[in-house]
Amino acid sequence: NAGVTQTPKFQVLKTGQSMTLQCAQDMNHNSMYWYRQDPGMGLRLIYYSASEGTTDKGEVPNGYNVSRLNKREFSLRLESAAPSQTSVYFCASRYDPQETQYFGPGTRLLVL
Amino acid sequence: AQSVTQLDSHVSVSEGTPVLLRCNYSSSYSPSLFWYVQHPNKGLQLLLKYTSAATLVKGINGFEAEFKKSETSFHLTKPSAHMSDAAEYFCVVSDLSRANNLFFGTGTRLTVIP
Numbered sequence: 606n607a608g609v610t611q612t613p614k615f616q617v618l619k620t621g622q623s624m625t626l627q628c629a630q631d632m633n634h635n636s637m638y639w640y641r642q643d644p645g646m647g648l649r650l651i652y653y654s655a656s657e658g659t660t661d662k663g664e665v666p667n668g669y670n671v672s673r674l675n676k677r678e679f680s681l682r683l684e685s686a687a688p689s690q691t692s693v694y695f696c697a698s699r700y701d702p703q704e705t706q707y708f709g710p711g712t713r714l715l716v717l
Numbered sequence: 718a719q720s721v722t723q724l725d726s727h728v729s730v731s732e733g734t735p736v737l738l739r740c741n742y743s744s745s746y747s748p749s750l751f752w753y754v755q756h757p758n759k760g761l762q763l764l765l766k767y768t769s770a771a772t773l774v775k776g777i778n779g780f781e782a783e784f785k786k787s788e789t790s791f792h793l794t795k796p797s798a799h800m801s802d803a804a805e806y807f808c809v810v811s812d813l814s815r816a817n818n819l820f821f822g823t824g825t826r827l828t829v830i831p
Contacts, residue, residue: 645726647807647821648761655816663818695760702817708761
């Protein structure tokens with residue numbers, strides 16, 4: 606089991622460029638999540654997908670879109686990157702709302 | 718809505734001495750609470766969780782936490798710090814009113830001095 610995997614590990618973008626962060630899990634989990642981590646602020650939820658075919662906004666959804674491609678994969682898209690989106694992005698998954706969330710290794714994004 | 722407050726942004730202890738990382742929560746009903754650890758440039762790992770069973774929760778690597786409803790606290794402790802404990806620790810609450818989503822504290826960075 607690889608658990609939760611994320612690609613890429615690191616990315617540099619120029620302001621206005623777009624990119625998609627990929628996340629996959631092989632634990633047959635129903636729910637998947639995207640967070641961002643900024644210094645001194647902990648992790649904040651961007652979007653989540655409680656089950657295949659559904660997505661919902663979290664605390665900080667502005668500037669992002671998501672796609673739950675299938676049960677395994679949940680992608681995060683930045684259509685027009687801004688320096689304020691410089692952050693470390695974590696994907697997570699869990700089987701159901703009562704269970705533990707498992708986190709991926711993170712993607713470090715720098716927007717210049 | 719539920720929230721957590723981590724009272725110290727940075728804690729420094731000597732190797733072999735006790736660790737105390739403080740967390741207070743705010744909740745309108747019985748919360749689920751967690752402690753996660755993040756080692757440098759790594760993802761997050763669950764240390765322990767409280768889900769309304771025993772109030773003293775034992776986790777991995779010798780850590781434990783006690784849920785105190787009267788004090789609205791969920792402090793993390795370890796009797797003897799090890800160098801490998803140096804990391805960032807997050808207190809986390811699960812909010813039943815928001816799909817049991819997790820809400821993180823701002824983190825406490827633990828430094829262990831040899």
